[in-house]
Amino acid sequence: MNDGAHPRRWLVLGLCCSALFVVSMDNTVLNVALPGIRRDLHASVEQLQWVVDAYVxxxxxxLMLAGAVADRVGRRRLLRVGLAxxxxxxxxxxxxxxxxxxxxFRMLQAVGGAMLNPVAMSILTVxxxxxxxxxxxIGWWGAVAGVSMTAGPVVGGALVEAAGWRAVFLVNLPVGIAAWLLTGRWVPESRAAVPRRLDPAGQILVVVLLASTTYALIDFTALGSTEAAVLGCAxxxxxxxxxLLVVESRRAEPLVELSxxxxxxxxxxxITAVCAFAALYGFLFTTTIYLQVQQGLSAxxxxxxxxxxAAMGLVCAPVSGRMLAARGAMAPLLVSGTTMTASGLLLAVGNAEASVVERCVAFVLFGxxxxxxxxxxxxxxxxGLPHARAGVAAAFAATSRQVGSMLGVAITGTAVANGSLTTAWSIVAxxxxxxLAAGLIGSAHSSHKTRFRRPGLGLHTRVRHSMVGGRIAVDVSEDIDEGAG
Structure with missing residues (x-):
């Protein structure tokens, strides 16, 4: 036993995982409620895209701003604000x-949700x-994330069938209230010894970039490619x-670290994260419309x-971790990209005429x-990075997942709005x-140096990493910047 460990650390883990659970499940649980929302609120497909994408x-x-703010004002404090x-x-x-x-209101939800994932992970780390x-x-943390995302459609279907689409939001209330109360009682407060500087200019530019891109993609179909609003947003x-590239390259501690x-x-x-989550959310959005609107199934x-x-996702997530440990990143990435691509192609070829067996095979492959x-x-x-950059890199990877989710709904939703499920599933493929291509290139055999500047210290961190099949060996060294001072 570690005598210096927090005595209630496993309770803290449970509370942090409960926060992750409701945030991760929120969008996937919503997908099966979309046809009900469309019917009751008289929404178009483009408006349904905004119900999902405004949150993402x-x-x-x-996400990255929340981590920096938590380091300054206190992680427990920001976690409770996020839960509220x-x-x-x-x-x-x-x-x-x-x-x-x-x-x-979905956007208000997301402001709170952005405070939960990175902040809860920081709490677990300390x-x-x-x-x-x-x-x-962290293994349990990853398992909860997988369970919440893959189980979302099943839970959402049961809730919508029992009490209507509004139930998918009401289910968050008891979990959120309990987590808020227990977090104040049991989670320790912590702050970074030397918090990163805030970067308001970078933050504003990130919001403008993502919002304008999403608007242009979603409204492309509704307004037409020559519409001034779409072209203006582009x-x-x-x-x-x-x-953003200019501003962040000149800051000592940028929000987006270009190095x-x-x-x-x-x-x-x-790139793998963006594309994989674009495929997931595009798949869920398209499949929900297909099953409930075209096939006439209930929620x-x-x-x-x-x-x-969902079942295959739950089974394969721990297998992926073991394969990663035994054989490196390339093997699980190869399995992932190949099976997901096959699923998308199978659905695109079968389209609305696919049999139940063909659909089941496609869903299994995707899972x-x-x-x-x-x-x-x-x-x-x-x-492939020095330890000092690991937290920033993980936060960026989490952001990439959300960007991919947003793009997946925006782009495939455009095809669905045009009535072409074949095109939508082809986009998923x-x-x-x-x-698959990005994952294999990123984890392929390589050996090279990468140099990172440590602003204000007159130091450079030089990283040589060798990678064979996803196994990375890192050699880190530091040297004086001759131009410093």
Whole structure:
């Protein structure tokens, strides 16, 4: 036993996992409720896209900021603020009278949700001081994330069938309230000894970039490709990206640390994360519309139809971790990309005429692929970097997942709005194939140096990492910057 460990650390783990559970499940549990929302609130497909993407957009925009703020004001304090906002947003969503209010309340939910995931992970890091126990705690954390996301459609189907679509928001209330009360009682307060500086300019540019990109993609179908609003948003997105690159390259402690992109494994892992989660959310959005609108299934029946995907995701996630430890990142990434791509192609070829058996096979393949992707992505993102950059890299990988979720709904939803499920599933397959290619390139055999500047210290961190099949050996050295001072 570690005598210096927090006496109630496993209770702290349970509380942090409860916060993760409601945030991770919120979007996947919502998918099967979309047809009911569309019917009751007289929404178009484009408006349904905003119900999902408004939440993910805010979540992606503020994940990295939330970690920096928590380091300054206190992690427990910000976790409780996040739980309060998320719970209040859920309550308001359950009584929303029209689509516009529902989208607004979803954004409030997401502001709270952005405070939960990175902050809870930081709390676990400082609470579990023993490396072995910390590894087990993070393992449970990953398992809860997998369970919540893959079980969401099944839970959502049961809730909608029993009490209507508003129940998918009401279910968050008892969990959120209990977690808020118990967190104040049992979770220790902590702050960073030297917190990172805040970067308001970078934060504003990130929000503008993501919001304008999402608006342009979602409204492309509704307004037309030549519509001034769409073209204007595209121009704003390009300008925001350019400004972000300039601003962040000049800051001592930027929100988006551009030097991380010198690491090929980091870049490959984040492209893989974006594409894999774009495929997941595009798959869920398209499949929900297909099962309930075209096939006429109830919400519960649609949720049960997705059980094969959920079950395989739960089974394969721990297998992926063991494969990663034994054979490196390339093997699970190969399994993931191949099976997810096959699933998308099978659905695209079968389209609305696919038999129940064909659909089940496609869902099983997708569940296998998604179950294998998370562990190697996180491992590859942080393994080729110095330890001081690991937290930033993990936060960026989490943000990449949310960006992918947002893009998946925006792009596949455009095809669904045009009435082409074949195109939507083909887009899912393309995302999967891109995820496979990026993962294999990022984890392929390589040996090179990557140099990271440590601003204000006159030091450079030089990293040489060699990678064979996803196994990364890192050699870190520091040298004086001759131009410093």
């Amino acid at each position: 957009l805010v979540l992606a925009s503020f 906002l998320f719970t209040a947003g859920s309550a308001l969503c359950s009584v929303a009278s029209d689509l516009h209010w529902l989208v607004a 609470t579990f001081t023993d490396p072995g126990e910390r590894a087990r705690a 121009a704003v997105a390009v300008s925001a990206l350019g400004a 991380l992109f010198r690491s090929r494994p980091f870049v490959g892992a984040n 519960l029946q649609a949720g049960l139809a997705l059980v094969p995907m 296998i692929g998604f179950g294998f992707v998370n562990a190697p992505v996180t491992h590859t993102a942080v393994s 393309l995302f999967c194939a891109t995820s």
